[in-house]
Amino acid sequence: MIALRFPVATSPAAALLLLAAATCANAETRYDPGASDTEIKIGNIMPYSGPASAYAVAGTIEAAYFQMINDQGGINGRKINFISYDDAYNPAKAVEQARRLVESDEVLAIFNPLGTPSNTAIQKYLNARHVPQLFVGAGSENFGNPSSFPWTMGWQPPYRSEGRIYARYLLAQKPEARIAVLYQNDDLGKEVLKGLKEGLGARLSMIVREESYEIAEPTIDSHILNLKASGADTVLSVTTPKSAVQSIRKVAELGWKPLYIQSYASASVNSVMKPAGFDNAQGILSAYYAKDGADPQWDEDEGMKRFTAFLARYAPTASRSDISVVYGYGAAQAMVQVLRQAGDNLTRANLMKQAASLRNFTPDTVLPGVTINTSATDFFPIEQLQMMRFEGSQWTTFGPVIDGGGSAD
Template sequence: MPAVTGKLAAASIVLALFAASTSTASAQKKYDTGATDTEIKVGNIMPYSGPASAYGVIGRTEAAYFKKINEEGGINGRKINFISYDDAYSPPKTVEQARKLVESDEVLFIFNSLGTPPNSAIQKYMNSKKVPQLFVATGATKWNDPQNFPWTMGWQPNYQSETQIYAKWLLKNKPEAKIAVLFQNDDYGKDYLKGLKDGLGAKAASMIVAEESYETSEPTIDSHIVKLKATGADVFMNITTPKFAAQAIKKNAEIGWKPLHFLNNVSSSVGSVLKPAGFENAQDIVSAAYLKDTTDKQWDNDPGMKEYLAFMTKYFPEGDKMDSYTVTGYGVAQTLVQVLKQCGDDLTRENVMKQAANLKDFRTEVLLPGIKINTSPTDFAPISSLQLQRFKGEQWELFGDVISADVGG
């Protein structure tokens, strides 16, 4: 009998240890709506149609990248269920789609939704629901405001940083410039304009000779270009989204206006802007970059670029490798994967934001050398450096140093 009792005691100890280890394992796994042992539901909103549809390829690239991740076993054993909807760049539609994603689809968070007006329309809703609005696809400065909007974070360099860099360059190299500005009449356009004025400082009033705004509902911006040419400006600050950027480049050539042309980074894609506008019309345009350009021969033997091209060939063969928006989609998707890896088995919305605000010198290999992603609980601006580039032949040529231009939220 004593031997049996001993065996029973040993068995009960084993069972107790097993139960303890099981409860520890389950205690380590923490989920909010949208996450399980097998799945992470990620919401996304893109303008697959409408005036900003050139950006839709970003969402398609992300879908392809998550397919790759899922085929390779997912993240910590979980597959990404990527649910992406079209809002046609219309804020009321964005609100509708965000509600659908959060309340019907029950996603863990919304990732990389595109556009300043669309994201502005859902920012308060997302923060009141305490659902991450993560790595929004817009460079508006206001996404870096963790104190007031702790559930919203940007990804790309902010617009004010970019035009401040242009302003610094002009003050140094062309201090007597007469600047004509064309800008989209919304938060995105006004943010860029503010950066330019702040960068020029006291000289803004004398250097900016004309400001023309346009609405995204306008079929063409040709009349605005004609008006700006009439001012005699020798610098053109082109703050437009892809469709209108291509129109502006074409119209400048058509009417023989040849100012020093600065084109905002959001419309610097060779594939979807400069090629349609005509390479011959785009010569010597200046822009700023933070990502590698597939058309730049210096990256031909770059391991990161080779990885990106191999991904495109296998998972998104119908995508345009020359389109910088596919590079953008790839880079931001890789950043999200890093955040989710850091989350481990704690897939709560709070921990997703905590990990997104804890990126240290992270690099997706499509970033330019010298540019790293860093965030903290008080800094929601992952990328804050850019390098100037000039369009030559059929590609951008980088010049100068990588410039950091932090602008607070």
């Protein structure tokens, strides 16, 4: 609170000018719960345990990035207090943790909560409370729908866009493909499949088999056997890491040699390709928007030099080849940009306004040609992907950066 003290000799006119200036200055500094002159509380929910725990290193990297920002003086002199809880990839637990962050910790926003089921579970609650659900760690189109959910903004490309891009590739490179799809039975799997079908358009008959699986299934071997029996020569695997590893291994074990496409949700070298076996992963295709941290082609890239220096000091045990490490760094960098744009107006409404006002922002880790742009009607910051092929022990990108909008026919 600002206390106003006027010298005895101050004239009425001068006093009015001082009062007006002080009132204006006071109006420029606005806070909602979670913000103060010294601190900005940011909440987060990650699957540090459970079937999707391979993703959780992103939360560790985000914490480390915010620590680096704090060491550099914070955001306009305010330190970020990053509070991250485990939900074990369980929607009920995610709701519990969201309530804890909002009602007990009183965070300004919940940033990059990870997973389609968890974010779906907390979305209505956060929107009802007018708490930003910012840069959601999932690609469902429900997380980029400002007319229905004005307090929710996505981060990564929409899953439907990814599906359309694979359709474009197949129509151009393998138009007679017989496609079998393995997909997780939630928005992740359903929306990639929907995008694939939209992209194929009149060539929908190219899909010869669809197999859904539940995240709780201990093994997906039977689904792979069904896909092979369909006579397919192309596989699209829309899976989370544990199931992705099982799928790649089983296809190799069967001696089956389809063109194999792995959705970007499980394209990590460290948590999928390496456990599945590099020999088994050769030639797998995917698409992504960020650089492969282990690819030497980026060694002289200025952004990746900063990324590497950050890891060396703040996360020395993290693997550059883990896609979730690259992911966490880029998302945290975008969050810091939004906080800087917000200035001293640290209200939840202004945070969403600034998140919807990103213009050609390029985190250090995105591929050349990928830019982040948002608006009041566009709540998907990243909508471009580039095809890539797994070769040796890393991904090699090829072709142009592709926007996933529209159809492929």
